[in-house]
Each structure stands twice: as C-alpha cells, then as structure tokens.
Amino acid sequence: MPIRTEPVTVNIGPQHPSTHGVFRLRVTFDGEVVQDLEPVFGYLHRGSEKLAEERTYSQVVTLTDRLDYVASMSNNLAYVRSVEKLAGVRPPDRAMYLRVISAELQRIASHLVATGFLLQDLGAFGTPLMYCFRERERILDLFEMLCGARVTFSYMRVGGVFQDAPGEFWIALDKFLGDMPHYIDEYEQLLSGNEILLTRTKDVGVLTSETAMDCSITGPVLRASGVDWDLRKVDPYEIYDRIDFDVPLGTVGDNYDRYLMRIEEMRQSLRIVSECVKQISSGPVKADVPWLVRPPVGDAYDHVEGPKGELGFYLVSDGGIAPYRCKIRSPSLINLTAVKDMLVGGKLSDMIVTMGSIDINMGEVDR
Amino acid sequence: MGPITSANSFYSNLYTAFVDFHIVGVSPIPEWLAYFLAGFIVIFTVINAVVIITTLGTWVERRVLGRFHARLGPNRWGPWGLFTPIADAIKLLTKEDTRPDGIDPWVFNMAPIIFIVPAIMVFAVIPFGENTYVANLNIGLLFIIAVTTVGTIAIFMAGWASGNRFSLFGAMRAVAMLISYEVPMVLSVVGVVLMTGSLSLVDIVEAQDVPFIVVQPLGFLIFFAAASAEMSRSPFDIVEAESEIVAGYHTEYSGMKWGTFQLAEFIAPFGVSAILATLFLKGWDGPLLPSHLWFFLKVCFFWFLMLWIRATIPRLRIDQIMAFAWKVLFPLSIVNVFLTAIEVLVWPNPTTTEWWTMAAINWAVAILSIVIFSRIGKDKMSTRRPIFSSRGSNSSALKGAN
C-alpha cells in the first residue's frame, strides 16, 4: 500500500531570515525536496525609472545609489558612463583612476557581504559574517574619507568625480592594501578547506554554461559556469586596458565555484587597486560639464561589470535637462531567470544556500 | 555497589538532622515528613544550581561567541553584562505569551514542560564531587539514556502543535535525526560500561585509573558527535536552523514558553558536558584541587569545546546527517564495542600498564578508521582552485570545461 503523501506549498516569504531582502519564493515541497517554485518580487519597487524622468541628469546620480545599495559606487559609474556616452564627454585620466579605485573597492565590499551571508545561510553562526563585515567596515571608512557617506555615495558626476581624494585617503588605502591579502588568506583557511562547506556546496545548484548563456546570466555566476565573459576584459572601459589582472573561471558551475569566484575576484580587485594607485597621475578631476547638462537628442547604452553582473543603463534623451527614458538593465533580476533550473530537485537547505550564492540584491531586482 | 543513598551523602546528614531535631515539649516531626523534607531540600538545591549555572552559561556563551566574532558581547547590564541573564528572564516573564489560533492547545502548552523535565532529570545521577550526588542508581547510565529520549517527543509535540509549516519541518527533522543518533550514542557508551563493569556513574568514576578519553578515543569521539546531535547543537542544529526554517519547532512560541525551550536547550550542553566529564575524564577525581572544582573545570572545558565548534563550522544537511549517523558512527561504534569486549576478556582486571596497552591499541584503530572513512569520502571532500581565463581584451576563445 503506497504511503499517501501530498506536496506542501510553503511561502519562503518576503519576511524570512535568508532571502537577502524582500523576496518571496512560493515553493511546493515533497518532503524536503523542492518540486516546483515560483519567485515573486516587487516588494521593493520604488519606480526608479519613472522617477529618473523627473530629475535632471546630475540629480539621477542620487537615485542610482539606491539601486544596489551594497554596491552603489558601480551603480554611479554605470549611470555616469552612459550619460557621458550620450553627451560625448570624456573624463580626465585622474577621474577615471579614482572611479576604478572606488569601483574595485566596492566590488570587494560587495563580495564580502555575499560571502559572509552565504556562510550565514550555511549555518556557520555569524563568525565568517563578522570577519567579512570587519573588513568591509575598513572599506566604508575609506569611502567616508573619499565622499562623506558610508553607503549611498553619489561620488561620481557626469564628466568625472565631484572632488579629489584627501591626503589621508591614500595613507589609509595603502595600509588597507597591505592587510587585506592576509585577511583573505584567513577566510580561505577558515572556509575553502572546510569539509562541511565542501559537502554542502559541491555539486549543488549546478548551472551549465549553455543554460547560463541562454538565460543571459552575467557576473560571477556566469564565470563560475566556465563562460569566459568579464566586461573589464572583453570590453575594457575606463582604464581597465592599462591594468593587467586575471579573471577567475569555474569548472562545474556549482555553489562552491561561485564562492571561489568571489574570493578570487577580491584578490584580483586588490591587485587592480594597488596598480591604479601606482599609475595615478595628478590632474583635474572633472571635465567642464555644466551642472544642467543637456545631451543631444538620441540614445545610448553603456554597461559596467558590477559585483553582481553586467549593470547597464539605456538612456534616451530628447535634448531636455532630464532623461526622456532611463532603462536599467539589472543583473540580479536577470540572474533569477535560471533559478528554477538550479533549485528544482534540490532540498530546502540547498535552495537557501543556492539563493545565497547567486547573490541577488532586491534593490536592484525591483528598482 | 553503594546503596542508593549512601551513608555519608549530603542527603543522609540532612535526614538524620531532621529526625533528631525537636523542640522541648513538642513531639518530634514524623519520620515520613523528615524523609520528604530532606529529599526536597536536596533536589531543590540541585535544580536551582543547575538552572542558575545554565543562565550564567547563556551569558558565557554570548560573551565567548562575541569574542570569537572579534566583538564584545553583552556588557550593558551590570559589570561585564553579568545581569543580562536576569534581564532576559524578566523580559521573558513579562512578555506576552501569544497563542496563534491554528494550534492544538493542550499539546502546545505541554511541549515545553516535557522538554525541560528530562533535561534536568539527567542531573539526578551525576556525581558532582567526592560523595555529593542526588542518587547513586546502579543503572545510572541506562537512566540517563532513557531520560534523554523523552526530549524528542517534546520537540515533535511542539512542532506539530504550532500548526505552521516551518515548525512541522523542524519537527520532522528532529524526529529523524534524534532517533537515528540514539543508536551510536548508546553503543559508544557500552565500551565504557564494559571496562568498568557497572552502570553506576559513581563506579565508572572510580574505575578509571587512566581516564577513558585516553583508553577509548573512538568511544569518546562517537559519543561527543552523537550527544551534540542529541541536543541539536552545531553542526547538527538543523532542528531550529534559523536560516532555513526560521526557528524550527519553537517558531510560534513566545514569552516564558519560548524561555523554557531556550533554557532546556542550554541545560542540555551543561548536562552533556557533565556526562562527558564523568564518563571520559574521571569526573570529580583530580590530584590537588577539591573534587567539586575539578568537576566544574572539566565541565567548563567541554562546554568551551562545544562553543568553539558552534562558532566555527557550518551546518550539515539532513540527508548528510542521517548518512553520517548510519554509515559512519554506527559501524565505528560496533568496532569499538567489539574491540573493548576482546580487551576486557584478555585482561579482566587490568593494571596500569595494561590500561596503556589497551589505550595504544584503541588509538591505532581510531586513527586507522578515520583514514579509511576519509578515503571513502575523498572525491566529495577535495577542494578546487579556479582556473584563470587566458583571454586578452580581444581574443575571444570560449573557455569552459563543459
């Protein structure tokens, strides 16, 4: 007599300790195994794209901080670059170096958050999270010296950055660049060899490179599946072509690979920043672009390799002081298309860990 | 085999004090009342000692965990935050005790009681010092193992009665895990019993010329793993895995009901450390210091070990936990029992040198078995390094293994 079982539908709801923001998964379980799931989002939808049509080009910068609130430097960079492409402005060299330094520091901070919360989902009670946040605080102090804020920076302006870095910034940056590799080795020693982490993440949430490309996944998740696509190498913007660094790739495309990607990318970002600090030359920090910039009629799309993936802005200008249309290509939203392939068939605990390893940010998904 | 309440224990002094206490002109209190009063005072002191040490234990746990996280931990209430447990208790007592409407009231209210009672009953048979114990049952160890299984029912009652799906998940996981870890826990203790020849904890402590942790390494490791699974502490804390099923079986509880669950969950490590100290580290027996202090130091050592594990390693998945129990711990404990049985036959009442030979054999077998089992799980445990893309900015080779 077969045991009569029935699937149970559970709301891994908007209010749940490990959904990384207000994100809901309506999951039908057969016992612990995920049978079917349907992501539901929109809880953090603030209508940024509609708001952008009401603000001048320079005011929209404050809007872009709040998209991916963990990596607001690279949001600024993506937006400002597409306005410069629209207006045909080229920022001076020193501004580009400052932008790359802050974008790479922001990538380290975002990867620290991603790794810390991945371990929190795995159950390591807070220890890796606290170590990652201890290092992230040092980066936030650097940003506080640079632009006065700790999370929503609005540091970049059309044509460059608003102000040069103070003297104490460079001293603190050198000290940070000296200590950080040692801390990353500590994370590796604490985590990469940990047998329990290995059994929990290896061959879990596997994403083949074909599905990844088909679902237009970008960022560490795509590279973990072995697809060699990093905008900083493939389509070098700002001054990335003057800096040599490596792009880590995964082999299997499971959670462990995605974790390794982020740890390795942190090391590479450190390399980039230390190289930028060597190459930076003095000079103006902002091209003379009027505050009320009026780009010519037309449209432009520019993208940047953010910590979560390819963040792009498609701007349409009708010659006025405000963008006619500002479409945001958000990597976290599109990285969720393949969430069903990765999760169906796995267990409840695998689902939580895989969601953590995809590293979505609800501010960017719902805009 | 001492009598149940041996002559010079704390209890019998009390009893005699009550019997011959009488005010002139008033008839002495009846014999049964003295018996009851003495017993009540002993049990009252032990329970309060256990609960107070556990509340201090919560403070120690939060401070030490804080230090592991390179932060301070609670230090607001009283010097170094020592009054935090009291503040917690007051908060929990005054908190509203919500009862969602989807619950089964009787089962919902009974669950915390049934969960905390066995946790405290474990202390009935543990010798705290030279001759201080509540009762010296000659089946002490059997009593402990029997009592700890009752906790599983309480967890299932709480999970099922809360009526919310996360608690049901927690309850199902708890039943599956706790029952399947009873077997290795019992078998690993059989080795100790074989060596001492008696189940009573007092005799086990006396029989240990060389502490059993040295003689029985495999037994110790299995018991430690199984016991930390029994009290669902890391890395087996899937019963109330806060990142997966919110808070498992006690999601719907609040106020003092939740407090009772939490208290029981913190009494469990104190109890297990006490059992570990008695079984494997010669309990209260120690060279210079008074016996109570030795017992307390050994308990603190094991408690710190559990804290350290909780701070470092992540959680296992439910099927890995079950596989670990049945495929690793269970065979190893059978090997341990088989080996100890042969040793006991060869050296019925061993001298110290024979203890050390047994220790050497057991250590060899322990290391051998760990190597064999890690050989089996080798492919799952091998680490990987990322490969680096050779792509310059213009070459467009699609690198990727598959």
Add this chain to the structure above:
Amino acid sequence: MYGLGIMGGFLITLKNLFRTPFTIQYPEEDVPRASRFRGEEFVWYEQRCTGCASCAKYCPLGIIKIETSLGGTDMQEGQSYSVDVFDIDLGRCMFCGLCVEACPYDALHMGSGFERGQYNRDSLVIPIEELKLADKRPSTWFRPQLEDKKYHPQGGDPLSWDEVGR
C-alpha cells in the same frame, strides 16, 4: 583527510578569540568621523546667503523652503535679498549634499553630526532661527578650501562666515 580543513578553521577562530574586538562602545566613546562626513545639522551663514534659492532648485527632493523679500526699497546690483524663511525638512532629506554643491556663495555647508533624532516629524524641520544660532562647524564636503586649512569639524572650533569663502 576528514577534519584537517576544519582544524585549520578552528585555529583561525581561536586566533580571533584573542584579538582585540574592533567594535566601539558608541554612547560612551565617540564615533570617529572623516572630515568630509555629510552630517545632519546644516551650517548656514546668514551673512553669505543672498537668497538666490539655487540650493532649493538643485535639491532632488525639493525639501528646502526659502522665502525672501526685497532688502531695501531700491535694490542695487550685488545686493542680497533678505531671507525670511529658510527651513530644511530633515525628515525627508537624504543628505546627498547637492544643495551644498549648488550654493555659489558657500553659504550652506553640511554638518558633521548624526545624533539629531526627534520624536515627531515636524520637529525634524530646522527653522531659520536654529540655523542662525547653531555653532558653525561645517563639514569639508565639497569645500576644498576648508580641507586645505586642515579643518576637522569634530575637533575644530566654529568658523565665522568670512573664513569659509572659496
């Protein structure tokens, strides 16, 4: 081998057990802030302000309420309006600093504190009197001239209106 990776992890946590905690006890110890920290209470120099209201225009949220009236009867060139109402609604402000960036006469500066919490919303609005009376410790955000003077709002003494110009 089972456990060797985990052993490495145990050493790390043990090492961190003996490291000094990096957290600070906030109410007792003061939070060290950078000189460019975009603080809450704005610093406004009445003598420098000409009532041009470009700060109100540049603010993305439009939360600066400014009402000016003619100074004297005959307004010569270069004379400033008299500002009657100048209140900043901190309840809706996001401290982006665009108003400070837009002020052509360096009259408005960011403050350097963050402890101005209130119990109701309308007491979050900084009226003009409070702006006049508050002691002026401007943050060096978008004010390079203050930075060249190595001025730090947390330790420094208040600056009068003439020392702040570009």
Add this chain to the structure above:
Amino acid sequence: MTVSLTGEDVQARVVGAIQGSIESWNGSDVWVPSGFLHEVCKFAKEDPELGMDFLVAISAVDYIEYFELVYHMQSIVHNHKMIVKTKCWGRENPTIASVVDVWRGADLQEREIYDLMGITFTDHPNLKRILLWEGFPGHPHRKDYLEPPR
C-alpha cells in the same frame, strides 16, 4: 573591444536570408518591422557568422505615437554586439511576438515590459505582472500615466 556591428553588415547578412526584414538602419541601430522581429532574432542567434547567443537587454520606450522596443544582443564567441529596434503601433493593446523561445533570458524582461509598459508578448510562457500586483490599474511607465503627456 566588443565590436558593435554597423547597419550595413547586419543588413547584408539578414536581408540575404529574410527578404524585406530590415526597414532601415543608422549607425549601429537596425529597425525591423514588428512582424519580422521573431524571425530576425532567431536568424541572428542561429547564423554562425552573427552568432548572437547572448541577449543583453530588452528596453521599451514610449514615444507617444508608438512604442519602441530595443533589443541589445551580443555574441560571446565572436565578441561583437548588435542593436535591433522595432516599433509597436497602437496604445490600447500593442502586441509583439515574444523571443523567449530564442533566448530564455528574455522571460523576466518581457514580463517586466508587459507589467510596466503594457506591451503584450504573444506565446510567452506565463505573461503575468512581475513587479506590481495583479489588480494594478494601468501601466506606470507610459508617458500618459497619471498626468497628460508633455
């Protein structure tokens, strides 16, 4: 550098295969009549020369008389990119063929455009609102939402 294909070479490749599929082009943008969109996209993906295997983004712009859909696509193998634009006429119920069967990445982006701009995509697997709740009146990203078009 990711080469962005100009209109000529795209037109040379595509018109050769599908007659009358390119309306016009200027610079790197190629306009395609909405009827031919699905065909052009499928051809762009399967053609070994173009090999557009990665859909970067779909954007919708409301130009009051018509809606313009902009498809950014790129090829990871050849490292070049292409922009295809198409116009949807009509304000009540603009419809266009969905490209989900060509690239699965278009799934959520098309649902978002349906949700916020009101363009329905035919034979999309589950065309429902993605960011707003089901009963939401109107489509906010349209220019005439809540206030008269400028």
